[in-house]
Amino acid sequence: MEKEVLGYVRVERDQSQGYRGLKTIKSFWPGEVVLREKPLMTAPSSAFADRLVAYSNLESKKKGLVLQSTFTQFEVDDRGIDVTDEALAQALEVAKQRGAEVSPADARCVLQRCMAGSLVDKLHLYEQASLLRHSCAADVEFVYSGGMGAITARHNIAPQKFIGQWLLEDFNLWWKGANVRSAALQKAGLLNQECMCERCQGEDTCRAIKCPGCFDFQKRLKAARLLMLMSSSAVLMASFVGWCRVTIGGFTARMQGEVRRNGKLKRWRCNVCDFNASDVAVEGYIKIENKLVQELSDASAIPDDKLLEQVEVVTSRVGSQHWLAASLNFEVYDRCMREGGTGMTYSACLASLRVAEWILSRKLAAPPQRLTDHVAEMMFHTLHFIGERLSGIRDLRVCYLRAVDLLREFFETIDKRLLDRFKTFAGAAQNIRRRCGFCQKFLKENIMSKEGDISADDFHNETTICSRCATLSYCGLSCQMSDWKRHRYYCIPLDADFYSARVGLILVPA
Numbered sequence: 001m002e003k004e005v006l007g008y009v010r011v012e013r014d015q016s017q018g019y020r021g022l023k024t025i026k027s028f029w030p031g032e033v034v035l036r037e038k039p040l041m042t043a044p045s046s047a048f049a050d051r052l053v054a055y056s057n058l059e060s061k062k063k064g065l066v067l068q069s070t071f072t073q074f075e076v077d078d079r080g081i082d083v084t085d086e087a088l089a090q091a092l093e094v095a096k097q098r099g100a101e102v103s104p105a106d107a108r109c110v111l112q113r114c115m116a117g118s119l120v121d122k123l124h125l126y127e128q129a130s131l132l133r134h135s136c137a138a139d140v141e142f143v144y145s146g147g148m149g150a151i152t153a154r155h156n157i158a159p160q161k162f163i164g165q166w167l168l169e170d171f172n173l174w175w176k177g178a179n180v181r182s183a184a185l186q187k188a189g190l191l192n193q194e195c196m197c198e199r200c201q202g203e204d205t206c207r208a209i210k211c212p213g214c215f216d217f218q219k220r221l222k223a224a225r226l227l228m229l230m231s232s233s234a235v236l237m238a239s240f241v242g243w244c245r246v247t248i249g250g251f252t253a254r255m256q257g258e259v260r261r262n263g264k265l266k267r268w269r270c271n272v273c274d275f276n277a278s279d280v281a282v283e284g285y286i287k288i289e290n291k292l293v294q295e296l297s298d299a300s301a302i303p304d305d306k307l308l309e310q311v312e313v314v315t316s317r318v319g320s321q322h323w324l325a326a327s328l329n330f331e332v333y334d335r336c337m338r339e340g341g342t343g344m345t346y347s348a349c350l351a352s353l354r355v356a357e358w359i360l361s362r363k364l365a366a367p368p369q370r371l372t373d374h375v376a377e378m379m380f381h382t383l384h385f386i387g388e389r390l391s392g393i394r395d396l397r398v399c400y401l402r403a404v405d406l407l408r409e410f411f412e413t414i415d416k417r418l419l420d421r422f423k424t425f426a427g428a429a430q431n432i433r434r435r436c437g438f439c440q441k442f443l444k445e446n447i448m449s450k451e452g453d454i455s456a457d458d459f460h461n462e463t464t465i466c467s468r469c470a471t472l473s474y475c476g477l478s479c480q481m482s483d484w485k486r487h488r489y490y491c492i493p494l495d496a497d498f499y500s501a502r503v504g505l506i507l508v509p510a
Contacts, residue, residue: 008024008025008026008034009024009025009034009128009163010022011023014162016196017196018078018192019078020072020075021132021162021164022035022131022163023161024157024163025159025160026159027156028157029156033151033152033153034151034153035150036148036150037127037129037149038147038148039121039149040058040065041055041062041066041125042123042124043114046114046118048083048088048090048111051091052091052110053095055106056095056099056101057100065127066110069127070113070116071112071113071117079189080189080192081112081115081116081189082112083108083111083112083115091111092104119134120165123144132163132164132165133162133164133190134166134195135165136166136174136197136199137198137365138174138366138368139163139164139165140153140154140157140164151163154366154369155365155366164197166368168188171368171371171374172327172371174371175206175323175359175362175367176327178194178195178199178261179207180293180323181200182194199364199365201264202263202264203261203269204262204263205260205321205363205364206322207289208259208260209322210256210257210258210259210285210319211256211270211272211273211275212259212281213257213273213274214257214270256272257270257273257275258272258319259277259282266279285318288318289318292317293324296310296328299328300331311325320354321358321361325358326358329351329358330351344381344385346507347508349386349507350498350503352378352381353382353406354498355375357498357499359410360406360410360413366413376418379410382407383400383407383425394506395490396506398492399492399503399506400429400432401429401432401471402492402498404426404429405429408426432472436474436479437473437474437480438479443463444463462475462476462477466480466491468491469491469494
């Protein structure tokens with residue numbers, strides 16, 4: 001097929017998907033324009049009659065481009081796009097009353113191509129931009145402005161790569177598993193097979209379940225420890241070397257891993273151990289997953305008093321890294337913040353931090369802009385909520401500092417433009433770090449940054465730090481011991497995440 005160069009992209013047939021798409025001819029940085037194009041046809045609305053009138057007003061050359069250069073008849077038919085005879089006759093009658101003369105065959109072809117291109121732009125049809133396909137990685141974003149349609153890179157794009165944007169109306173599908181997204185794409189008529197985009201064919205980090213191999217290892221390790229405590233025999237001790245490693249300090253336990261499905265290889269692999277198996281080997285987990293997905297498909301139907309309980313159920317059965325856990329946490333937050341809800345609460349705060357931690361751990365590209373804006377508002381509401389309660393009865397300083405560190409990395413990952421709005425919260429966190437956790441005097445290393453006069457009482461020689469959380473600093477051992485009476489109830493271990501029981505008890509006491 002002859003390739004047509006279109007500025008920085010060219011039209012090619014993607015053999016994996018079976019449709020034509022836009023393929024880059026150079027690399028792009030985030031924010032760089034990939035393609036800019038004037039529309040072939042512009043309609044005042046998406047009504048069939050308006051589209052036919054707009055088509056009839058085109059020059060003969062543009063009419064030919066609409067019928068021949070936008071979508072092929074095979075692409076239209078394969079996606080199941082059609083216009084009923086009744087709707088076509090009604091549209092032709094209205095268009096004729098407005099002075100538009102279009103043959104029924106041409107009218108059907110025009111409406112089919114407008115319907116196919118409406119996923120990119122509802123009111124405009126383009127020769128090249130309308131061919132922009134769906135991509136679960138959302139490489140680019142299409143925007144119409146100033147009479148031109150522009151495709152802009154959302155993150156780094158390599159040359160010789162098919163580009164696409166998120167075309168599904170349900171943005172919540174972005175964080176779900178590849179199998180769920182593929183089913184939704186086929187239902188929407190965007191694909192007639194499983195999605196072959198780079199994200200779906202790679203490791204499905206959203207559909208991550210607890211590793212059976214690591215789980216069995218932990219059970220054997222507990223049994224080994226129990227028998228070791230029951231006997232001091234060196235022979236018995238050595239017999240368990242095959243189950244776990246023995247060190248001078250005792251056993252070094254292997255962490256619980258997660259298995260992720262590789263769409264291209266059709267295999268499940270663990271990120272910690274050497275577990276590598278087919279779908280048959282993890283059939284039991286898949287059944288559990290499917291059952292949970294079916295039960296929790298409509299999260300809005302779950303009663304308020306059972307929602308947090310369902311989060312724990314999902315975490316215990318498939319793990320906290322599965323998309324179901326993130327979906328339920330989204331529901332916790334949205335239910336509190338929607339009209340008629342309770343507003344921002346500690347439960348919503350914990351849920352939003354878990355969502356941010358989950359998205360970062362999945363190492364995904366930036367989500368679609370609409371979802372990015374929604375998630376960003378979640379995080380700023382959370383920071384504002386905790387920041388207002390730093391001087392309350394609860395000692396939320398460690399939790400606030402952990403949240404600031406987490407969300408700084410989060411904003412750098414999804415959209416660096418949000419860092420300007422984040423500066424206020426980062427400054428408040430820095431002010432906590434540069435003062436003693438008990439007497440609030442400036443610490444020695446931060447004395448020179450203090451404004452105004454510095455008295456002799458401001459200088460301290462022995463700065464200490466909490467060894468458990470490694471977050472709060474003190475001007476001396478006496479201040480640390482005095483603060484420990486309160487801090488011990490709100491101290492969060494350094495290796496604890498927001499799914500840990502410790503953080504849950506601090507933010508949402510039982």
